[in-house]
Amino acid sequence: MRLSEMREGETAKIVGIGGEPRLRRRLLEMGLTKGSDVYIEKYAPLKDPIELIVKDFHVSLRVKEAAEIQVVRESREGPYAEKTA
Secondary structure (H helix, E strand, C coil): CEHHHCCCCCEEEEEEECCCHHHHHHHHHCCCCCCCEEEEEEECCCCCCEEEEECCEEEEECHHHHCCEEEEEEECCCCCHHHHC
16 A cells, blocks of 8 residues: 555555655655654645654655555554654
8 A cells, every 4th residue: 555545643664665766765865765664643734744753753745755655554553653642
């Protein structure tokens, strides 16, 4: 599934990053690498951008950018759930 399809409070593992080379490189530099856990902290009021926690860093992405990231849903109570409660 795509990262942009996840809901607030869910955790996923990144399994692939697509998109054009420039976007892909930017995402990798932000720590969005294959095998990383991602916690969906919240969506902005108009559902764009998305705020994520990756490797203990807060990252904001446009929904269009998040749609290029392939993930596998892990749970609604991920490793970052306690930190944001």
